[in-house]
Amino acid sequence: MKSAIIINIGDELLSGHTVNTNASFISLKLYNAGIITSEIRVLPDTEDALLDIIAEVVGNFSTIIISGGLGPTHDDKTKSILCKFFGSELKFNDEIWDNIRSLFANRNIKISEINKEQALFPHNAKPLNNIYGTAPGIHYSAKGSEIFALPGVPTEMKAMITGHVLPFLVKSNKNYIVFRDINTYNIPESTLYEILSSYKEFPFGTEIAFLPKGYGVTVRIKAMGTDKELITHKVDSAVKIISSRIGNNIIGYNIEEPALRVYEILSERALTISFAESCTGGLVSKKITDIPGSSRVFKEGFITYSNDSKFKQLSVNPVTLSQNGAVSYETVDEMLDGLLAVTEADIVCAISGIAGPDGGTPEKPVGTIYIGCALRKNNKRTVKLHSVLGDRMSIRERSANKLFIQVIELLTK
Amino acid sequence: MKSAIIINIGDELLSGHTVNTNASFISLKLYNAGIITSEIRVLPDTEDALLDIIAEVVGNFSTIIISGGLGPTHDDKTKSILCKFFGSELKFNDEIWDNIRSLFANRNIKISEINKEQALFPHNAKPLNNIYGTAPGIHYSAKGSEIFALPGVPTEMKAMITGHVLPFLVKSNKNYIVFRDINTYNIPESTLYEILSSYKEFPFGTEIAFLPKGYGVTVRIKAMGTDKELITHKVDSAVKIISSRIGNNIIGYNIEEPALRVYEILSERALTISFAESCTGGLVSKKITDIPGSSRVFKEGFITYSNDSKFKQLSVNPVTLSQNGAVSYETVDEMLDGLLAVTEADIVCAISGIAGPDGGTPEKPVGTIYIGCALRKNNKRTVKLHSVLGDRMSIRERSANKLFIQVIELLTK
Numbered sequence: 134m135k136s137a138i139i140i141n142i143g144d145e146l147l148s149g150h151t152v153n154t155n156a157s158f159i160s161l162k163l164y165n166a167g168i169i170t171s172e173i174r175v176l177p178d179t180e181d182a183l184l185d186i187i188a189e190v191v192g193n194f195s196t197i198i199i200s201g202g203l204g205p206t207h208d209d210k211t212k213s214i215l216c217k218f219f220g221s222e223l224k225f226n227d228e229i230w231d232n233i234r235s236l237f238a239n240r241n242i243k244i245s246e247i248n249k250e251q252a253l254f255p256h257n258a259k260p261l262n263n264i265y266g267t268a269p270g271i272h273y274s275a276k277g278s279e280i281f282a283l284p285g286v287p288t289e290m291k292a293m294i295t296g297h298v299l300p301f302l303v304k305s306n307k308n309y310i311v312f313r314d315i316n317t318y319n320i321p322e323s324t325l326y327e328i329l330s331s332y333k334e335f336p337f338g339t340e341i342a343f344l345p346k347g348y349g350v351t352v353r354i355k356a357m358g359t360d361k362e363l364i365t366h367k368v369d370s371a372v373k374i375i376s377s378r379i380g381n382n383i384i385g386y387n388i389e390e391p392a393l394r395v396y397e398i399l400s401e402r403a404l405t406i407s408f409a410e411s412c413t414g415g416l417v418s419k420k421i422t423d424i425p426g427s428s429r430v431f432k433e434g435f436i437t438y439s440n441d442s443k444f445k446q447l448s449v450n451p452v453t454l455s456q457n458g459a460v461s462y463e464t465v466d467e468m469l470d471g472l473l474a475v476t477e478a479d480i481v482c483a484i485s486g487i488a489g490p491d492g493g494t495p496e497k498p499v500g501t502i503y504i505g506c507a508l509r510k511n512n513k514r515t516v517k518l519h520s521v522l523g524d525r526m527s528i529r530e531r532s533a534n535k536l537f538i539q540v541i542e543l544l545t546k
Numbered sequence: 547m548k549s550a551i552i553i554n555i556g557d558e559l560l561s562g563h564t565v566n567t568n569a570s571f572i573s574l575k576l577y578n579a580g581i582i583t584s585e586i587r588v589l590p591d592t593e594d595a596l597l598d599i600i601a602e603v604v605g606n607f608s609t610i611i612i613s614g615g616l617g618p619t620h621d622d623k624t625k626s627i628l629c630k631f632f633g634s635e636l637k638f639n640d641e642i643w644d645n646i647r648s649l650f651a652n653r654n655i656k657i658s659e660i661n662k663e664q665a666l667f668p669h670n671a672k673p674l675n676n677i678y679g680t681a682p683g684i685h686y687s688a689k690g691s692e693i694f695a696l697p698g699v700p701t702e703m704k705a706m707i708t709g710h711v712l713p714f715l716v717k718s719n720k721n722y723i724v725f726r727d728i729n730t731y732n733i734p735e736s737t738l739y740e741i742l743s744s745y746k747e748f749p750f751g752t753e754i755a756f757l758p759k760g761y762g763v764t765v766r767i768k769a770m771g772t773d774k775e776l777i778t779h780k781v782d783s784a785v786k787i788i789s790s791r792i793g794n795n796i797i798g799y800n801i802e803e804p805a806l807r808v809y810e811i812l813s814e815r816a817l818t819i820s821f822a823e824s825c826t827g828g829l830v831s832k833k834i835t836d837i838p839g840s841s842r843v844f845k846e847g848f849i850t851y852s853n854d855s856k857f858k859q860l861s862v863n864p865v866t867l868s869q870n871g872a873v874s875y876e877t878v879d880e881m882l883d884g885l886l887a888v889t890e891a892d893i894v895c896a897i898s899g900i901a902g903p904d905g906g907t908p909e910k911p912v913g914t915i916y917i918g919c920a921l922r923k924n925n926k927r928t929v930k931l932h933s934v935l936g937d938r939m940s941i942r943e944r945s946a947n948k949l950f951i952q953v954i955e956l957l958t959k
Contacts, residue, residue, distance in 0.1 A: 145757050145766075147583045149574025150802075153566050156588070161562025170560045175569070175586035206739040206756050237734075245736040247743075265935050267736070286758050288936040321650075323658040323680070326619040330660075343619050344558050345699050353558075389563075414835025415828030418849045422827025425903055425938055433855035435848060436831045442846035490838055522678050523701045525838055 134277060136169040138194040140186055142201035142211060143285055146175045155200050155290055162294055167308040167357075168196060178202050183214040191218075192276035196302060198294075201285030203268040205247045211282050212255070212271065219273055221255030226269075229260060233267045261297040265289045270297060309361045313372045316385045316394075318349030318538055325350055328378055339371045347527065348391055348534035349384070384541050391537035392420040398544050399430040399480075406540070407478035408434040409447055409468045411459060411485040412502065416533045433476060437468070447471025460485050460497055465505040466516050473509060480544075482506045484536050486521075488528045502532045506543045515543055547690060549582040551607040553599055555614035555624060556698055559588045568613050568703055575707055580721040580770075581609060591615050596627040604631075605689035609715060611707075614698030616681040618660050624695050625668070625684065632686055634668030639682075642673060646680045674710040678702045683710060722774045726785045729798045729807075731762030731951050738763055741791055752784045760940065761804055761947035762797070797954050804950035805833040811957050812843040812893075819953070820891035821847040822860055822881045824872060824898040825915065829946045846889060850881070860884025860896075873898050873910055878918040879929050886922060893957075895919045897949050899934075901941045915945045919956045928956055 139159050145151040153175060160170040171194065176182045178201070190197050202211035216223065230252035237244040251267050254260050261270030261281070266289040271282040281298050283290045317325065322343050329341065329352070344351040354371045356364040376383060385394040399406055408417045418434040421427050435446050440459055443449040449467040457463040468483035486502030493499035500521040507514035519535050521528045552572050558564040566588060573583040584607065589595045591614070603610050615624030629636065643665035650657040664680050667673050674683030674694070679702040684695040694711050696703045730738065735756050742754065742765070757764040767784045769777040789796060798807035812819055821830045831847040834840050848859050853872055856862040862880040870876040881896035899915030906912035913934040920927035932948050934941045 144755060146570070147573055147586065148577045149570040149572070149583070150577075150757070152570045153586075157559070157562040157565045159562070160560055164561045164563075170562070171590065173560065173566075173586075173588035177584065204756070204758070205736040208755050242734060242737075245734070245740050247736045247740055288940055291937065321655060321658070323618040323660045324655070327658050327660060342557060342621050343617070344563070345617070410828075413832075414840070414844075415823075415831030415847060415849070416835075418828030419826075419832050422829075422849075422851065423939070423942075427827070428851055431827075432852040433848070433850055433859060434828060435846070436828070436835075437846055438835065438841055439845040446846060524704065526836070527701055529836075 134192075135171045135194045137163055137171060137196035137198065138190055139170055139173045140190070140197065140199045141173070141175045141285070142178050142183065142199065143175075144177050144208070146201075147177055155285065155287055158287070158291060159198055159200070159294055162299055163196070163302075164310060166299055166303050167306050167310050168302060169310070169357075178208050178210055180210055180214060183210060184218065187214065187218050187280075191278050191280065194278060197278050197280045198298065199280070199282045200290050203270075203282060203284045205245075205251055205267065215258070215271060215273065215280075215282055216255050219255065219257060219275065221257050223253040224256050226252050226254040226260060228262075229254060229269050232262065232269075236267060261293050263289050264292050264296070272297070272301075307359050308357060309359065309364060310355065310357050311361065311364045311368050312353055312355040313368050314344075314387045315352040315354070315372060315376055315379065315383055316346075316349065316388050316391075317352065317379060317382050318384055320350060320379070320382050322350045325352060325379070329375060339367050341371075341375075347531045348538060349382075352379070384538055390420060390423075391534050391541065393424060395537045395540050396421065396424050396427060396430060398541065400426075402544075404479040405430055405432055405477070406480045406482065407432065407472055407476040408536075409472045409481070409483040410434065410436050411438055411443070412488045413484055413529050413533050413536075414438060416529055417482070417484065417536055420533055420537070432478065435472065435475070443468060443471075447475065458497070460487055460501055460503060462503055462516050462518065465503040466514075469505045469507045469514060469516070473507065479509050480506065480540065481509070482536055482540060484532060486519075486528075486532055488525050488532070490525055500528050502528070502535070504532070504536045504539050506536075506539050508543065513543065515539060547605075548584045548607045550576055550584060550609035550611065551603055552583055552586045553603070553610065553612045554586070554588045554698070555591050555596065555612065556588075557590050557621070559614075560590055568698065568700055571700070571704060572611055572613070572707055575712055576609070576715075577723060579712055579716050580719050580723050581715060582723070582770075591621050591623055593623055593627060596623060597631065600627065600631050600693075604691050604693065607691060610691050610693045611711065612693070612695045613703050616683075616695060616697045618658075618664055618680065628671075628684060628686065628693075628695055629668050632668065632670060632688065634670050636666040637669050639665050639667040639673060641675075642667060642682050645675065645682075649680060674706050676702050677705050677709070685710070685714075720772050721770060722772065722777060723768065723770050724774065724777045724781050725766055725768040726781050727757075727800045728765040728767070728785060728789055728792065728796055729759075729762065729801050729804075730765065730792060730795050731797055733763060733792070733795050735763045738765060738792070742788060752780050754784075754788075760944045761951060762795075765792070797951055803833060803836075804947050804954065806837060808950045808953050809834065809837050809840060809843055811954065813839075815957075817892040818843055818845055818890070819893045819895065820845065820885055820889040821949075822885045822894070822896040823847065823849050824851055824856070824896075825901045826897055826942050826946050826949075827851060829942055830895070830897065830949055833946055833950070845891065848885065848888070856881060856884075859888070861887065871910070873900055873914055873916060875916055875929050875931065878916040879927075882918045882920045882927060882929075886920065892922050893919065893953065894922070895949055895953060897945060899932075899941075899945055901938045901945070903938055913941050915941070915948070917945070917949050917952050919949070919952050921956065926956065928952060
């Protein structure tokens, strides 16, 4: 029997209008609980597609997680298809009805008759309480498979995975997955591979993978087994050897985003940071404040999107702006001075660039980005020119990450 | 034969460490070109899984798009599996090698021997030039299927879809998909369904779908066919009728994000906006500046994350902060005053709340958010309390969207 399969139902996933963050949330939770996802499938909300896939997977995967198609409208077919497949009768469930009524009462909204249908529940399944919505989850056990049908709304699905599905699964799972990431930057994947090629058959029974990220390549060392201590030791040993071979250009370990490493360093050293953003328009500050507890290191930031704002908020000289342009070494250098003057932060960063799609010139094409970082204490500073490839979204994303990497270099090199 | 299937290869997608944005990018491009994606499958980079799926789909789907597994390292197996299946011989391709060499030369990086393998190309396939990376795409035609194998790195894949795959597919495709979204807020899905239930068998040969978004429910009206004008007319007629039944609580049509509607209104009226953000930490400004051309409406923003910053940058009275807290009607009201004083924007917005996971109290639990908007011209203003459910990420996301909806209400009601 294969391990886990995630099945996401919904035309909006297939039309590309919704990014499938549900699949990555579920698979990451499973992975951290030692359960490998063997496959993810996205299907339309048609009866045929649903019935086919359920027939295909029940008995072939030990864990089957279905999300989507549990809402109250005609394009929500998951419950009726499951009932058909498992021969379920629908019975009115008072607890579910109470939950639905209290949800509507709390939001001061009149309840619709159609919601009563959501309290009808299959007699041979277990309901999973929905704390954020009206559709309960459904748990069947059959042919050695555990089948969980969850709502597609992320908040509702997430609470059900954490509150019901994982606690159930970890009881019977004895497998562990241990991995450690070595997050590198400015080394091509092919070079990393050559550096590590003598380890093609990797020692210690670990596996190695190369994951290209927007800001660099991450080397992942992984081991699986039932003895958690043993596999942790194996992975740690491998990480030590590989890190020494890679040498510099490691920004951290097990960090999903460079911002997280900056947050760690600042927290350890009790330092604060502030940003003046132009082309990233708030993304840099957003990345730091994504982190719970970031208020310890981040007090304030400025989005000086226009020339006028760079002058008014950060006292960038209008002559500097007119002679060198907003995207220049000189402007970013003066943004740092201005930021040092208006904040009390220990470290200040400024970024100005051309994110596109318009605004590029032959001298300064789209993707031209200047990033500056300065330490208040000793006025050590770096202002660097970067050429970033991609569309507007990825240029902004990569530029923000390059800023954080520049901070890490300034603080650790 | 079914329409299109997208196959994404990569353990990092199955472990949940990478969100599958490639699938949504590809399927949206196909959808807009009139091609329906029937299925998305995510598979591990093992030889067996790859060989099985290729055998299953060739001849059954007219368009097959595979992404991932084309890199230079041992966990990149797509090319060799395709060669095995299609009986290809690898031949050294000078054009590909020239492209690889010039990419390395431009980046001033020494080329690795391993990259030479990337210039070996199957004799019975067409190469797709990679402008951002070393691995060319691969295009096979067999049994009525067009098979495209593309790199997994988003920037490289996107350029290949736009530059090679779509131009090829649209030549032979005669189908059109026309849809229009009615973006609603503050109406439950079940209520919308009841309002529209007389249209269960929907007129004009259109389909209707309900898409729950973080900020409300979107009603999508869709039609497909070969006569673009005809189906456009059908959809437009349906939208008109449905809109009149829904009445208020429509924030726009065909907008992916409330920020986009705000941008449209501001552009039309030549108005500017500025934000003072606390709990969203830059996300609101980021959402506006995601939009190309946003510099016309957005000049600057302030992220006043700490109390001190609210006082220093926006002159919020320390007594107000200590008596009412940073998350209060009074503080947000004074943030608006401060923002009106430091910017010249026509509309100012302020947001302060508790995004969690910590910081909640019985009186002000996590998810308590105050949002204020004010017009400079007539000092018309609204300050509202919102209770937002979810984790830190979704509270921030939803709060930012609620701010934009509040702006739309202020400007249009």
